Amino acid sequence: MISAVILGAGNVATHLYKAFEITDKVSVVQWYNRELSKVINFKNDVDVTDDVSKLKPADIYIISVTDDAIANLSRQLPFKNRLVVHTSGTVNIHDLDKKNRRGVFYPLQTLSKSVLIDFKTVPVCLETLEKEDYKLLKKIGNAISNHVKKVNSDQRAALHLGAVFVNNFTNQLYRLAHEITESTGAEFDMLKPLILETAHKVQEHSPFRSQTGPALRGDTSTIKAHLKLLQNQRHKAIYEMLTQSIINTHGS
Amino acid sequence: MISAVILGAGNVATHLYKAFEITDKVSVVQWYNRELSKVINFKNDVDVTDDVSKLKPADIYIISVTDDAIANLSRQLPFKNRLVVHTSGTVNIHDLDKKNRRGVFYPLQTLSKSVLIDFKTVPVCLETLEKEDYKLLKKIGNAISNHVKKVNSDQRAALHLGAVFVNNFTNQLYRLAHEITESTGAEFDMLKPLILETAHKVQEHSPFRSQTGPALRGDTSTIKAHLKLLQNQRHKAIYEMLTQSIINTHGS
Numbered sequence: 001m002i003s004a005v006i007l008g009a010g011n012v013a014t015h016l017y018k019a020f021e022i023t024d025k026v027s028v029v030q031w032y033n034r035e036l037s038k039v040i041n042f043k044n045d046v047d048v049t050d051d052v053s054k055l056k057p058a059d060i061y062i063i064s065v066t067d068d069a070i071a072n073l074s075r076q077l078p079f080k081n082r083l084v085v086h087t088s089g090t091v092n093i094h095d096l097d098k099k100n101r102r103g104v105f106y107p108l109q110t111l112s113k114s115v116l117i118d119f120k121t122v123p124v125c126l127e128t129l130e131k132e133d134y135k136l137l138k139k140i141g142n143a144i145s146n147h148v149k150k151v152n153s154d155q156r157a158a159l160h161l162g163a164v165f166v167n168n169f170t171n172q173l174y175r176l177a178h179e180i181t182e183s184t185g186a187e188f189d190m191l192k193p194l195i196l197e198t199a200h201k202v203q204e205h206s207p208f209r210s211q212t213g214p215a216l217r218g219d220t221s222t223i224k225a226h227l228k229l230l231q232n233q234r235h236k237a238i239y240e241m242l243t244q245s246i247i248n249t250h251g252s
Numbered sequence: 253m254i255s256a257v258i259l260g261a262g263n264v265a266t267h268l269y270k271a272f273e274i275t276d277k278v279s280v281v282q283w284y285n286r287e288l289s290k291v292i293n294f295k296n297d298v299d300v301t302d303d304v305s306k307l308k309p310a311d312i313y314i315i316s317v318t319d320d321a322i323a324n325l326s327r328q329l330p331f332k333n334r335l336v337v338h339t340s341g342t343v344n345i346h347d348l349d350k351k352n353r354r355g356v357f358y359p360l361q362t363l364s365k366s367v368l369i370d371f372k373t374v375p376v377c378l379e380t381l382e383k384e385d386y387k388l389l390k391k392i393g394n395a396i397s398n399h400v401k402k403v404n405s406d407q408r409a410a411l412h413l414g415a416v417f418v419n420n421f422t423n424q425l426y427r428l429a430h431e432i433t434e435s436t437g438a439e440f441d442m443l444k445p446l447i448l449e450t451a452h453k454v455q456e457h458s459p460f461r462s463q464t465g466p467a468l469r470g471d472t473s474t475i476k477a478h479l480k481l482l483q484n485q486r487h488k489a490i491y492e493m494l495t496q497s498i499i500n501t502h503g504s
Binding site: 067068090108109110112115117121122123125147149151154155156157158159161162163164165166167168169170171172173174175176177178180181183184185186187188190191192193194195196197198199200201202203206207208210211212213214215216219221222225226229230234237238239241242245246248249 | 362374413421443448455459481486493500
């Protein structure tokens with residue numbers, strides 16, 4: 001059984017704790033958080049602490065705190081030569097204090113505390129500096145996810161950036177569609193099956209092959225009608241820019 | 253049993269034909285297309301024709317051709333006072349020739365011939381000029397879909413425009429993420445669970461409440477890092493515009 005200590009109590013830390021709870025391959029021996037109140041509810045199931053000097057021995061220490069706080073917390077650890085990983089999409093592996101063996105365990109998914117998720121479906125990006133550490137990290141990853149990949153820091157940064165496009169920006173397009181439809185009394189709900197189908201289609205076909213619509217067809221009369229309909233200048237600018245982007249990708 | 257004639261053989265026409273095939277409430281008595289070759293494969297199941305003068309009597313004629321061709325085909329129909337509807341998201345109901353009773357039957361989904369779809373899940377937007385016609389149209393809609401709604405022309409135009417945002421533009425964001433990840437050798441596939449989760453989340457929560465990420469958090473250091481990473485100026489401009497859009501929606 002691999003022993004782990006989790007440091008931090010945010011969304012990722014909480015989902016990791018729950019994922020480790022249901023595997024018999026990893027045991028969380030301690031949960032550290034700067035504010036004890038955030039982990040105190042779990043004290044019957046796991047040792048909790050807010051004191052880095054009381055950290056227990058373990059095979060791996062998983063730092064899952066805000067990006068800005070990772071380097072500092074790694075420096076505060078009162079031991080050396082142990083495996084310490086962070087869970088961030090953007091922080092470099094070398095930002096961890098070099099007194100310990102370093103790694104990254106980055107789950108590529110939007111994780112809210114209130115939303116249950118099957119961690120088996122979450123891709124996990126792994127990186128270590130030492131081969132031996134990678135073996136251990138891979139065992140931990142495979143214990144909770146079916147999609148574990150070796151990903152270097154450049155690739156991880158690109159995936160994190162891609163995630164902003166397919167998650168944050170896509171969600172903002174949903175928001176704009178919400179504003180556009182509700183301004184006429186139409187129901188945004190009517191777009192929900194289309195939202196799902198769009199996401200499902202790209203699971204099987206490339207986004208290039210999946211594209212449809214007026215920009216792809218060069219249907220300028222529909223594009224003109226849409227631009228006329230858009231009263232909000234910011235919506236209009238986004239429509240124009242993404243229409244042009246589709247034309248750039250597919251030719252006009 | 254309601255009798256229907258379908259005019260056109262594009263994606264929507266084909267999906268409608270298949271949906272009507274599996275209900276006992278509507279019978280397609282004839283399938284018209286300008287080019288007979290496109291419907292000839294169905295001649296053992298339904299009467300096919302390329303001659304408007306040979307159209308059979310029916311309770312409803314469903315014109316499912318390109319937007320530009322709808323008005324003209326409606327003028328060519330050699331009868332009057334029958335119910336004639338089109339299936340377009342953008343064409344006005346009054347563009348149909350007024351010699352017949354007019355309506356709209358607009359399925360709000362991305363329909364490709366090669367992709368099977370459960371029509372029961374497709375929202376259908378209905379519009380008629382006469383109350384009696386609405387009753388019939390609603391019966392037809394309910395026979396094949398669980399999501400039938402009365403939608404006026406302004407609302408339908410807004411839904412069609414919203415569909416471009418949540419379908420075409422969202423798919424283009426997937427494409428950009430594809431370009432960004434593959435440029436580093438990272439796998440776009442690793443973003444697919446996130447794409448699905450993003451679409452699923454908005455089924456239950458509003459896009460406003462679903463938003464996360466650096467723009468929402470005002471995390472300027474991550475935004476700066478992302479902009480530095482984006483070599484392609486067009487990608488950069490889209491990143492900046494959608495980041496600003498999120499800030500406009502949620503405050504900075």
